[in-house]
Amino acid sequence: MNDTEGSKRDACNQLLKSPTGILGFDEITNGGLPQGRTTLVCGSTGSGKTLFAMEFLVRGATEFNEPGVFVSFEETEEELKKNVASLGFDLEDLVARGQLFMDYVSIEPSDVEETGEFDLDGLFIRLGDAIDRVGAKRVVLDTLEALFVGLPNPTILRAEIRRLFRYLKSKGVTAVATAEQGDGSLTRHGLEEYVSDCVIQLDNRVTDQTAIRRLRVVKYRGSRHGTNEYPFLIEQDGISVLPITSMGLDYEAPSEQIQSGLPRLDTMLGGGFFRGSGVLVSGTAGTGKTSIAAHFADETCRRGERCLYFAFEESRKQIMRNMGSIGVDLAPWEQKGLLRFHNVRPSVYVLEMHLVMMHKLIREFKPGVVIIDPISNLLTIGKPPEVKSVLTRLIDFMKMDSITALFTSLLTGGSLEETEVGVSSLMDTWIMLRDMETNGERNRGLYIFKSRGTPHSNQVREFLMTCNGIELLDVYTGPGGAMTGALRAAQEAKERAQALELQQEIQRMQRELARERQALEARIALLRSEFEAREDSLERSISQAQSRKDVLAEERMEIARLRKADEADPPTQQP
Amino acid sequence: MSDPGEYFILRLYVAGQTAKALSAFANLKTICEEQLKGRYEIEVVDLLENPRLAREDQIVALPTLVRRLPPPLRKIIGDLSDTERVLIGLNLLPRPRA
Numbered sequence: 001m002n003d004t005e006g007s008k009r010d011a012c013n014q015l016l017k018s019p020t021g022i023l024g025f026d027e028i029t030n031g032g033l034p035q036g037r038t039t040l041v042c043g044s045t046g047s048g049k050t051l052f053a054m055e056f057l058v059r060g061a062t063e064f065n066e067p068g069v070f071v072s073f074e075e076t077e078e079e080l081k082k083n084v085a086s087l088g089f090d091l092e093d094l095v096a097r098g099q100l101f102m103d104y105v106s107i108e109p110s111d112v113e114e115t116g117e118f119d120l121d122g123l124f125i126r127l128g129d130a131i132d133r134v135g136a137k138r139v140v141l142d143t144l145e146a147l148f149v150g151l152p153n154p155t156i157l158r159a160e161i162r163r164l165f166r167y168l169k170s171k172g173v174t175a176v177a178t179a180e181q182g183d184g185s186l187t188r189h190g191l192e193e194y195v196s197d198c199v200i201q202l203d204n205r206v207t208d209q210t211a212i213r214r215l216r217v218v219k220y221r222g223s224r225h226g227t228n229e230y231p232f233l234i235e236q237d238g239i240s241v242l243p244i245t246s247m248g249l250d251y252e253a254p255s256e257q258i259q260s261g262l263p264r265l266d267t268m269l270g271g272g273f274f275r276g277s278g279v280l281v282s283g284t285a286g287t288g289k290t291s292i293a294a295h296f297a298d299e300t301c302r303r304g305e306r307c308l309y310f311a312f313e314e315s316r317k318q319i320m321r322n323m324g325s326i327g328v329d330l331a332p333w334e335q336k337g338l339l340r341f342h343n344v345r346p347s348v349y350v351l352e353m354h355l356v357m358m359h360k361l362i363r364e365f366k367p368g369v370v371i372i373d374p375i376s377n378l379l380t381i382g383k384p385p386e387v388k389s390v391l392t393r394l395i396d397f398m399k400m401d402s403i404t405a406l407f408t409s410l411l412t413g414g415s416l417e418e419t420e421v422g423v424s425s426l427m428d429t430w431i432m433l434r435d436m437e438t439n440g441e442r443n444r445g446l447y448i449f450k451s452r453g454t455p456h457s458n459q460v461r462e463f464l465m466t467c468n469g470i471e472l473l474d475v476y477t478g479p480g481g482a483m484t485g486a487l488r489a490a491q492e493a494k495e496r497a498q499a500l501e502l503q504q505e506i507q508r509m510q511r512e513l514a515r516e517r518q519a520l521e522a523r524i525a526l527l528r529s530e531f532e533a534r535e536d537s538l539e540r541s542i543s544q545a546q547s548r549k550d551v552l553a554e555e556r557m558e559i560a561r562l563r564k565a566d567e568a569d570p571p572t573q574q575p
Numbered sequence: 576m577s578d579p580g581e582y583f584i585l586r587l588y589v590a591g592q593t594a595k596a597l598s599a600f601a602n603l604k605t606i607c608e609e610q611l612k613g614r615y616e617i618e619v620v621d622l623l624e625n626p627r628l629a630r631e632d633q634i635v636a637l638p639t640l641v642r643r644l645p646p647p648l649r650k651i652i653g654d655l656s657d658t659e660r661v662l663i664g665l666n667l668l669p670r671p672r673a
Contacts, residue, residue, distance in 0.1 A: 108634050114665030115640075116599075116653035121590040122622065122634035129626035151636060151652070 004317040015222045018138070018174040021059025022052070023360065024241030028226040031215060033198060038165050040195040042187045043202030048213060049089065049178040052081070052202065053140040055238045056176055058089045061099035064488055066137035068171075069130040070102045073146035087220070088237050088416070100131045107150025114152040120160040124167060133173055139168060139175040148189050186218065188565055197221050203229070210351055214497045231352035233360065240328055242356040242393065254402055257454075258369075261299030264472035265431075268448055268457035273429060275368075276402035278395050280375075280424055282409035283433025287444050288463055289408035289471055290314070291372045292431070294330065295321040300331035305368030309341045310358060312377045316341035327468045328421060332445070340365055346377040355390050359397060372400060375407040375423065388423065397424050429450040433463065441484040446472060462488065517551050583607075583615040583665070584644040588634050590622045595654045599638040602655035610667055642666075 010492045017031035033039045033056070043049050057068035072080060080102065094100035101349055102128055131139065143454045144164075147157055168175045178193065191197055199218040202572040204211055214229040257272040266272040273279055281289050293309075300307040319341070320330050333339035342361055346354065362370060372378075379387050386549035398405050407427070424430055430449035435442055444463035448456045461472040462485075473488075578617040587603060587606045589596035601620065607615045622637070632641065642665055651664035662668040 103630055105635055112636075113651045113660055114657075115648070115651050115655050115660045115664065116602075117595055118636040118638065118653040119595065121637040122588065123641065124628050125590055125622045125626045126629045126634075129630070135623070173576060182665055252623035504633075 015353065017223075018060070019054045019149050021063045022055050022241065023363070024230070024232070024238050025215070025239070028215075028230060028241060029220060030224055032224070033174055033176070036169065036172050036176050036218070037197040038177055038195050039198040039200060040169050040179055040187070040192055041200045041202065042179040042181055042192070044181045046205065047099075047181075047202040047204045047233075048190060048239065050075070050080075050142050051084065051202075051204055052236055052239060053142050053176045053178055054084050054089065055087070057100060057140055058084075058091075058094065059238075060138045061094050066174075067099045067134040068101075068138035069134065069136040070100065070129070070140045070141065070142070071127060071130070071148075072102065072104050072142050073107070074143060076104045076106075081240060085367050086236070087234070094441065098134050101134045101136065101455065103127075103130050105146075107146060109150050112151065116524065118153075118156065120147075120157075124164070127164075127167075128171070131173060139171075139174055141175065141177040143178040143181050144191060145187070145189050151503060154189075158194075159479055192218075198223075198534065208371045208449055212349075231356050232357045233353060235360070240356060240360045240428050242359050242390075256390050256403060258303070259296075259299050260292075261295030261302075262472060263468055264445070264461065265292075268449055268459070268461065268472075269429065270454035273404055273406075274453060275404055276399050277404055277428035278398075278426060279383050279404070279406045279429045279431065280409055280427040281406060281431045281433065282376075282411050283409045284435055287433035287435060288465060288470065289371055289410070289433060290319065291323065291326055291328075291408055291465060292433075293373050293408055294319065294326075294328045295470060296369065297339060297371055298330060298333070300369040301330075301336070301338040303368075304338070306337075306365060307333070307339050307369045308362060308367035309339065309371045309373065311341055311343045312346050320504050325467070340367075346381050350568065351378055351381050351387060352390055355394050358394060362398065362403065367400075367403060370403055370405045371408075372405065372406045374410050376410040379409075379423070388426070391423060393427055426451075429454075434460075439487050441485045443488075539573055581614065581645045583611050583642065584618070585615060585641055585665075586618045586620055586641045588620045588622055588629070588632070588639045588641070590637050591636060594646060596638055598656065599640070602643045602658070602661070606655070606658060606661055606665075610662070612666075640664075 007068045016035040017033065018033040018035045019026045023198050041052055049491045052071065057070055060066040060068050075083070077091075084091060090181045091100060091102070095102060105126070118402065127139070130136065141164075144161060147161070148154060151157060152350065165175075165177075177189035179189070181201075182190075186192045186201065191429070196441050198220045201216045201218050203214045203216070205214065206212075213232050213234065215232050216229045230241050231241055250476040256275045257266075257269075259266050259272045260269070265327065266421065281292050283289050297307045297309055309319075316320070323330055330339060334341070340360075341360075343353075344357075344382070349357065358372075368571075375391075387533075393403065407423075409423070427450075429451040432447055432449045434445040434447070436445045437443075444465075445460045446463040448458070459474070461474065464471040464473060577604055585603070585607070587600060589599065600617075602615060607617065620628055622634065628634070636652040638652070638654060638656060641670075642649045642651070645666075649664055649666070651661060655661050658669065
């Protein structure tokens with residue numbers, strides 16, 4: 001059996017799923033609830049069971065063209081309509097259009113007398129009739145446990161509930177049954193024993209005086225699912241669950257670089273931030289973190305992209321005013337709908353709820369750039385490992401959508417906090433802003449701590465806030481550290497003087513060199529002329545000696561001729 | 576205790592002719608003949624034929640006997656084999672003090 005056949009078979013065997021349409025939930029469960037089966041949603045009072053079930057039906061009707069039946073054992077139709085109107089669900093309309101059928105089953109224990117064997121056929125008939133009327137594909141039973149309160153004989157009830165789940169399966173509807181959480185068990189009456197396919201637990205816990213809603217998939221037969229507890233929110237438009245942990249590190253890595261709004265910073269970064277990267281700007285108080293963020297926001301909107309600005313410290317108006325003072329006017333972008341501020345105090349929610357909220361806003365607004373100012377405030381409301389885990393999820397989520405994120409972070413006491421270091425490993429670019437205090441003057445410095453994938457500058461730049469925005473200047477470094485401000489100006493003057501001095505020195509030495517050269521050349525000329533004179537006389541002597549030698553040879557031959565000497569006789573020296 | 580002159584209108588809800596339905600009707604008939612001879616009326620409603628009545632009359636368990644008259648309206652569920660409880664339910668016997 002080869003791989004393709006294997007995977008084909010897997011696809012055939014794969015459980016069919018009904019998408020719930022609940023934000024984030026379908027991602028956790030890889031597609032929704034098991035189709036044609038019953039899912040048990042359990043949780044304590046007020047944990048959001050009814051809303052979960054109702055949203056499943058409403059989304060089914062409005063988004064997936066699957067009509068639904070809501071069987072309520074606790075609240076009347078009118079009560080339900082009112083309760084979910086706050087989530088923007090218009091049940092009245094759905095009922096009128098035949099997309100939803102609601103049946104309130106009332107069981108008053110006080111007026112029921114049990115006189116022998118009974119079954120729940122009455123309920124089955126009501127349910128069957130309701131399903132047939134709207135052609136329902138989805139059914140909610142909220143909550144079945146009311147039967148145990150209203151009717152006697154739990155043994156019969158259990159058998160009947162088991163039969164009910166089988167009946168729903170035979171009808172081919174995807175059902176949600178809710179159940180109240182028991183002490184030490186998932187449900188008070190052990191309903192989880194009858195629902196074997198999928199169990200979801202909702203929870204509303206209070207930690208540090210802040211309530212947090214969580215959702216967990218306890219069981220999902222035949223399907224891969226996230227096993228964590230996922231925080232969720234109930235907001236004006238329904239439930240939203242923060243999924244993402246199941247995501248791998250397989251997102252795109254765009255090589256496009258986007259401008260930061262500060263040309264010098266872009267040069268330092270070798271072109272700008274990578275799209276989809278995480279940027280951390282940290283610095284002590286008043287070093288200009290928000291100003292950098294505002295420049296980036298301004299630049300983003302100028303490019304025509306949307307920017308979502310989470311401000312956890314300052315109000316929208318405060319930021320606008322303050323940034324106006326350094327020449328960054330954000331108001332037009334907000335009017336054009338390119339820039340959106342979201343202000344909330346960190347202490348309003350616990351960390352995870354913030355992330356759910358941010359997640360939701362990001363999905364809605366679909367920004368190209370997200371600014372979180374400052375993230376350090378969020379860090380203080382969670383424990384470091386928790387912070388890192390939730391933040392990883394948020395960053396992963398943004399990376400999936402190639403959203404560039406800029407986080408500012410307040411450093412206290414100039415040292416790096418533990419969380420800071422933890423968080424920084426998630427970031428691609430880390431810009432540090434520093435106070436540099438010398439000679440009774442405080443100046444701002446900027447440098448790049450790290451920047452993945454770009455050849456970045458290792459230089460410290462002085463950071464000036466002018467009424468035309470931020471300017472980055474070179475700083476002077478010397479034995480006393482980096483120099484900025486007035487000191488830098490003094491240093492500049494000093495260096496100018498030094499440069500002049502050096503220039504003069506060079507000229508002096510050049511003159512000396514010329515002189516030396518002249519002197520040397522004069523000496524060479526003298527030596528050469530001496531040599532030439534000597535050469536002359538020696539050559540004369542050589543030629544005299546040569547001629548003397550010639551004369552001697554001639555004389556010898558003359559003598560030989562005179563003595564008629566045999567030619568073969570060697571010439572003798574003596575006469 | 577009920578007034579011996581009261582007239583009873585009873586409605587028995589069933590779903591088809593099941594064993595429970597048949598025995599409930601037989602048990603009811605016997606009790607009525609013994610206790611309410613000449614002053615009762617039994618109407619049998621088969622919900623399979625008229626499912627909407629289950630919703631309108633808030634019927635969940637079957638069989639259900641509803642005492643429509645005399646007031647107050649009372650519901651008695653089961654096959655009516657426990658005669659004493661049927662009588663209590665019909666208000667023909669005092670409710671035992673628990």
